[in-house]
Amino acid sequence: MKNLAINPRILLSVILISLGFIIAAVPKNTTTPFKLTAQQILDELKSGTQYLDADMVAKMIVDKDPVLQLIDVRPQSEFEKYSLPGAINIPLDNLLSTEFQDILNQDMMTNVFYANGSTRANEAWMLVRQLGYENNYVLMGGLNYWFETIMNPQKPATTSSDDELAKYDFRMGASQALGGGGLVSNTTLKESTGAAVPKPKAQGKKKTVKGGCS
Amino acid sequence: MGPLVINEIISENSNLLLAFFIGIGFGFVLEQGGFSSSRKLAGVFYGYDAVVLKVFFTGAITAMLGLLFFSLFDWVDLSLVYVNETYLWSSVVGGVIMGAGFIMGGYCPGTSFCGASIGKIDAYVFIIGLFIGVFIFGEAFSLLEPLFMAEFWGSPRISEFFGISEGVTVLIVILAAIAMFWGAEWAEKMFPRDEY
Numbered sequence: 496m497k498n499l500a501i502n503p504r505i506l507l508s509v510i511l512i513s514l515g516f517i518i519a520a521v522p523k524n525t526t527t528p529f530k531l532t533a534q535q536i537l538d539e540l541k542s543g544t545q546y547l548d549a550d551m552v553a554k555m556i557v558d559k560d561p562v563l564q565l566i567d568v569r570p571q572s573e574f575e576k577y578s579l580p581g582a583i584n585i586p587l588d589n590l591l592s593t594e595f596q597d598i599l600n601q602d603m604m605t606n607v608f609y610a611n612g613s614t615r616a617n618e619a620w621m622l623v624r625q626l627g628y629e630n631n632y633v634l635m636g637g638l639n640y641w642f643e644t645i646m647n648p649q650k651p652a653t654t655s656s657d658d659e660l661a662k663y664d665f666r667m668g669a670s671q672a673l674g675g676g677g678l679v680s681n682t683t684l685k686e687s688t689g690a691a692v693p694k695p696k697a698q699g700k701k702k703t704v705k706g707g708c709s
Numbered sequence: 710m711g712p713l714v715i716n717e718i719i720s721e722n723s724n725l726l727l728a729f730f731i732g733i734g735f736g737f738v739l740e741q742g743g744f745s746s747s748r749k750l751a752g753v754f755y756g757y758d759a760v761v762l763k764v765f766f767t768g769a770i771t772a773m774l775g776l777l778f779f780s781l782f783d784w785v786d787l788s789l790v791y792v793n794e795t796y797l798w799s800s801v802v803g804g805v806i807m808g809a810g811f812i813m814g815g816y817c818p819g820t821s822f823c824g825a826s827i828g829k830i831d832a833y834v835f836i837i838g839l840f841i842g843v844f845i846f847g848e849a850f851s852l853l854e855p856l857f858m859a860e861f862w863g864s865p866r867i868s869e870f871f872g873i874s875e876g877v878t879v880l881i882v883i884l885a886a887i888a889m890f891w892g893a894e895w896a897e898k899m900f901p902r903d904e905y
Contacts, residue, residue, distance in 0.1 A: 511770060512887065514774050514778075515774070516880060518781070518876040519880040520876070522874075523874060523875060523876070530786070
């Protein structure tokens with residue numbers, strides 16, 4: 496052992512094993528499960544692209560739009576008392592449960608969160624959006640606004656614009672179709688659907704990168 | 710911040726350009742390491758030369774350590790890193806065929822191109838065989854498909870499979886690799902060949 500130069504094999508082994516012990520000792524980094532930064536979420540919140548208004552959702556329900564997936568984020572007891580047609584129940588408490596990930600993280604359906612107001616649905620949207628999930632939206636105003644506008648529409652003043660009147664007619668029709676308390680409208684649903692229904696805005700592309708080596 | 714492409718820090722095209730340069734570097738290192746010699750490569754099966762084992766396991770543990778440390782420093786999000794899906798029987802049968810081809814031909818697919826790049830005739834023959842194999846597989850795919858798709862396991866990781874943390878898995882692999890390196894070097898002394 497007169498030779499003081501360290502054998503490179505031993506040196507390399509010592510370095511690798513030391514690094515191995517360090518990485519085995521430190522806890523796994525779970526600080527950044529979110530894929531969008533707070534700033535990106537704030538920008539999306541400001542632009543309001545997550546909202547679908549009640550008329551649009553009502554039209555999708557009446558048309559039996561196959562891509563619409565209503566998601567009730569209220570507790571199960573409230574969901575059982577009343578829910579929108581075709582809605583499924585994912586209580587906010589269980590939002591991150593693995594059984595719902597396939598529903599929330601997909602690129603086929605248009606998921607629309609709703610609760611009584613907008614707050615809980617917005618919370619659900621923010622969470623899944625930060626996880627990078629696409630195609631999730633919020634029913635603007637929640638069920639409260641839904642009842643005000645779709646189920647019990649108020650007749651606008653006769654001096655209102657044609658758009659307002661068309662919207663009212665559509666709401667009356669939708670209310671009928673969805674079992675609300677609206678009175679029979681004197682125009683048919685078909686005519687009234689002329690009211691402009693906005694399309695949901697895209698929230699960015701979904702990307703997957705595959706790789707491999709032989 | 711990483712992976713760079715998924716987080717749109719670089720474009721797909723820049724990614725391909727990076728891959729091009731990394732690929733050249735990889736090929737250069739392989740060639741310099743002696744991977745263009747089929748006898749040297751086959752040596753791992755006979756014990757007289759363990760360079761394949763040493764290079765690939767060093768590469769594996771370096772990458773494992775690198776990814777976990779990068780994750781620790783927030784440089785890469787491991788949940789976004791693509792992991793090959795496991796189709797168990799494809800892996801088993803494919804592994805056996807690949808191993809047999811490796812012993813007989815003295816190359817694996819990557820190193821055959823490495824050998825071809827410096828004009829080795831056996832590497833060219835190996836590549837022709839590789840394309841014949843690809844052709845047969847393609848033509849017989851409808852027959853092989855049940856086997857090909859059987860036992861789909863998703864993307865399991867060793868750490869999840871055994872319920873241990875990723876860091877401990879890496880430590881175990883490092884210890885196993887170093888033990889193998891010592892064993893392999895012992896074998897090199899036990900089964901020496903003067904010329905190959």
